[in-house]
Amino acid sequence: MQQGILSILVSNHFGVLTKITGLFGRRGYNIKALSVGETENPEVSRITVLTEGDPAQLEQIYKQVCKLEEVRAAAILPEEQLIERELLLVKVCPGEKETGALMELVTNSAAKAVAVPDGGVIIEASGRPEQINELVERIRLFGVVELSRTGVTALQATGKALVDNAFQIGYSKFR
Template identity: 40%
Template sequence: MKKHTISVLVENHPGVLARVAGLFSARGFNIDSLAVGETHDPEVSRMTISVTGDEKVLEQIMKQLDKLIDVITVVDISKGNPIERELVLIKVSANPQNRNDIMQIVNTFRAKVVDVSPDSLTVEVTGTESKIDAMLELLRPFELREVVRTGLIALARRTELAPPPKHADELNAKKLKGKQISSAKKHGGSAMLCVGKKSKGKSKKSK
C-alpha cells in the first residue's frame, strides 16, 4: 500500500467536504489527514487529502471526484515530490531535572516553545511528516500529554502536476452572470420605482 497526497480544488459551498470524504469512505479508504482552506480566490477552497491504499481503487475515486459538480480539479501530487508541511502542537511533561534535555530536542528540530507551566512545556513544530514523527518519538519518554496536528498541506513543484482548473471558464462565467443579475435587479428596481412615481403623478393630475 502506497501513501498518496491528493490535492482537490472545490467551489466554496456548504456540503462539499462531506461529499468528497464520502467517496473515500464508500470505497473503504481511510483518510490519514485532511486539511481544507480558502485559496487566493475566496470562492475556491483547496483540500489536501493524505490517504494510503490501492492505486487502482484510488484512481477510480479520483475519477468519481472529478465528476462532482463542485469539484474543479483533482490531482495526485505525490507523484512529483511535492512540497509538504504540517504544523503540530505538543504538550510534554517537564520538570527542573529534564527541562534542559527537552530544550535540546526542541532546538535540534528548530521548534519553539509557545507556552510554559510549572510541570509542562508546549512546543510548536512545522515540517514534513517524517520530521514531526521523529521529534514525537524523542519526546515520548518524557510523557506526551497532548498532541494536535493540523494535517498535511502540500503544493506540487512542477506546473504540469498542478493543471489549471478545468472549470475555470465556467467559474468566471458564473461570477459574471451573478454580477449581471445583481446589476439588472438593481437597475430594474430603480426603473420600477421611477415608473411607479410617474404613474402616481399622472393619477393625481387625472383627479
C-alpha cells in the same frame, strides 16, 4: 499499498467537505489525513487528502472525486514533485531536570517552545510527516500531556497552479 496525496480545488460553500468525505466512506477508502482551507481566491478551498491504496485504487479515488459537481480541479500529486508539510502542537510537562534536554531537542529540531502557566511547555513544529513522527517519538520521553496534528497539506513543486496543470496533464476539468 502506497500512499497518495490528492489535492482538490472545490467551490467554497456549505456541504462540500461532507460530499468529499462521504465519497471516500461510501467507496470504503481510508482517509489518513485531511486538511482544508481557503486558497488565494476566497471562493475556492483546497482539500488535501492523504489516502492509501494500490495505483488502481488511487486512480479510482481520483476519478470519483473529479465527478463531483463542486470539484473545480484535482490531482494526485506526483511524489517527485511534492512539497508537503504538517503542523504539530504538543504539550509536555517536563521535570526541572528534564527542561534543559527538552529545550535542546526543541532547538535542534527547528521547533518553537511556549511556556504555559502551570510549568508545562507547548512545542510547535512543522515539517514533512516523517520528521514530525520522529519528533513525536523523541518528545514522548518527556511525557506528552496532549498532542495535536494538522494533517498533511501539500503543493506540487511547479511554477503553475493546479488548475493550469489540470489542463496540461489531464488531471481534471476546471469549472
